[in-house]
Amino acid sequence: MRQISYVLKYNLINLQYKFYKMTEENFQKRIDAEKKIEPKDWMPTDYRKHLVRQISQHAHSEVIGMQPEGNWISRAPSLRAKMILLAKVQDEAGHGLYLYSACETLGISREELVQQLHDGKAKYSSIFNYPTLSWADMGAIGWLVDGAAIVNQVSLQRTSYGPYSRGMVKICKEESFHQRQGYEIMAEMAKGTKEQKEMAQDALNRFWWPSIMMFGPQDSDSPRTRNAMKWKIKRQTNDELRQNFIDKTVGQAEIIGLIIPDKDLKWNKERGHYDFGEMDWNEFWNVVNGNGPCNKQRLAHHRRVHDEGEWVRNAAKEYARKQELVKSN
Amino acid sequence: MAENSDVWEVFIQNKNGLAHKHVGNVHAYDKVMALENARELYTRRNEGSCIWVVKATDIVSSESEDSEAFFDPSNDKMYRHPTFYTMPKGSKHI
């Protein structure tokens, strides 16, 4: 009897495996045919896991990013600058919301996602673990950080998962004013007083390398890239996107008279791209793993705000519950 | 944390005369908040003249397993489209 049940079990598992392989083949065929995968479609467990990780970390980045930029709203040096910065940071909150929504279609709640952030299980873009120390940082962030985000997000518009792709299209439409806002600040300061020009150059010096590190580890050090490319979650590799961004940005710095802090930056005629210097991968991994200047501060702020808001959310929930009771009576 | 809010799907009419379009969703605790949150998130750039919000749990969707039975039968009834018909050469306004 035991032998028969083993045989049955083996056949069942074999059958399930064959079925899985067949549906996985169909799934890959859809990917290869540039068809979008929607929430109700079958998808490999790893595809779902990968997306939850990537989309939620993207969402967390938008929200955490509100902190370093929000730092200068109260001190913005003109009415116009204040309104523009506030509108920009507000957009980031909106982007976070679009992305949390897209992530929730994969069967996870926003509450769980926030818990993952607080537990350190989910990460966010390391760039936001650097402090914003002067008004010029608002320029550097808009120009470089949003600039890098745009390069990444334009590419992601063609990602295979429908809700993520549609979220990216929406975000890209809104993102371009962000970069222009930053570049305008840098341009004005670079041709302003001596102190303004120094402030702008200082901001560029501090934000250049962290910005190009936003594209992640080199392809050779990125084990996740293979699946991400196969499943068309990513459409271009880290190194491709990084090169794209650098090529675009060098000329922009030259026009406004600021110097990119990379002595190895040089146009390579054969490659048709800029050669650039070696990144400090020690610093990169340190900051990714929690040892940057602001990691603890950013998370502590997020946790504190979340806790302080609990009584408000409870009140809203309780009020809604009471209204439902009144309606049903 | 027992303060999970509800998910509401949002439909926006851009201009008078156009149909409402699905733009995404918001979290909110009641329908008044849902409308306001939808306004804040989806109409900051001149995109709205009317907003509908519907609790996600109230939406009924066709199932992907039923797609064939639901939709394929209409794919082979080309006589429902005007392009199916050959009109006499030179005829106008038809």
Add this chain to the structure above:
Amino acid sequence: MSSLFTYTLRIADSSLILGQRMAEWCSKGPTLEEDIAMSNISLDLFGQSNGFYEYAAQLDGSKSANKLAFRRNEREFFNHQLAEQENGNFGTTTVRNFLHDAFNLLFYTQLSSSKDETLAALAAKSLKEVKYHLRHSSNWLIRLGDGTNESNARSQEALELLWQYTGELFEMDEIDNELLNLGIGVDNTALKTQWDEILNKTLKKAKLNRPEDGYMATGGKKGMHTEYLGFLLAEMQFLQRAYPDAKW
């Protein structure tokens, strides 16, 4: 300084200071959605203040809107003291905004018929925004008042704290009277009855008690403020003061 100039500054200052307070909530909202809502309110208020500052700058001729916002000292700011009160918790903010929004709705409604065309136009535009602000703060006041015991207690506490700043809203001084006689300004005292109606109706829905009228603060319109304004201005004006020759 003409009376019209001062009158316009008063409106601009209240909008700017309240806008600055609301901007402080960025990245600190109880939900992400409410964060966006409060930023929108702040942007409306900054936009309003900008409009009134531009007009004031025209009237004066020698200063720009930015100079008016960033180079005046506390004694030269004429906002209501209510506007500069700290955000505190979400309850304090909601109560402060509700008290001010209800007044602004009535004030801008009257100002929309001002004989001064610019003030009338600015008021009409602001009125649309204030209608939404009042709706927003009223709805939240009701949710908090009729929510949990804790939210009711916090809102009641906020009401008691801020009540003394409501008297100033309905005062008329010589500048108010001068402009009222010219058909340009608003009769603030006449707004009290309607304001009471809005208050009483909303507080009833929110299951909150209207505080007794006791000591009423005054002086904002003459440049006398609470301890909070100095800190707010120091932060807001820092860059322009530190780099006086820079253009931003």
